[in-house]
Amino acid sequence: MLPHVAQVELTQHLPTLFPQLRGGPLQIEATTVAELVAALDGIAPGVAFYICDERGCLRRHVNIFVDKELIRDRRGLTDAVPAGGQVHILQALSGG
Numbered sequence: 608m609l610p611h612v613a614q615v616e617l618t619q620h621l622p623t624l625f626p627q628l629r630g631g632p633l634q635i636e637a638t639t640v641a642e643l644v645a646a647l648d649g650i651a652p653g654v655a656f657y658i659c660d661e662r663g664c665l666r667r668h669v670n671i672f673v674d675k676e677l678i679r680d681r682r683g684l685t686d687a688v689p690a691g692g693q694v695h696i697l698q699a700l701s702g703g
Contacts, residue, residue: 613692625651641684668699
């Protein structure tokens with residue numbers, strides 16, 4: 608059986624903070640967004656806390672799209688990631 612792999616693309620800011628994530632898009636094995644975030648954290652420790660708060664909820668300034676659809680479950684990250692799916696993780700930058 609083939610692994611359940613998704614293609615993950617990140618905005619430029621994340622690979623700057625987490626150099627282990629450079630060279631994307633990344634091929635990540637996951638069936639849910641929560642599994643995907645955990646897998647990214649296995650590659651680049653600390654990235655999960657950058658994406659999610661201390662309760663595991665998606666931070667306000669972060670959006671995740673699976674196959675061009677904004678995820679619905681920002682609290683539990685239970686949205687499915689299909690095999691061969693495309694995931695985009697975007698964060699808004701503020702300041703000035």
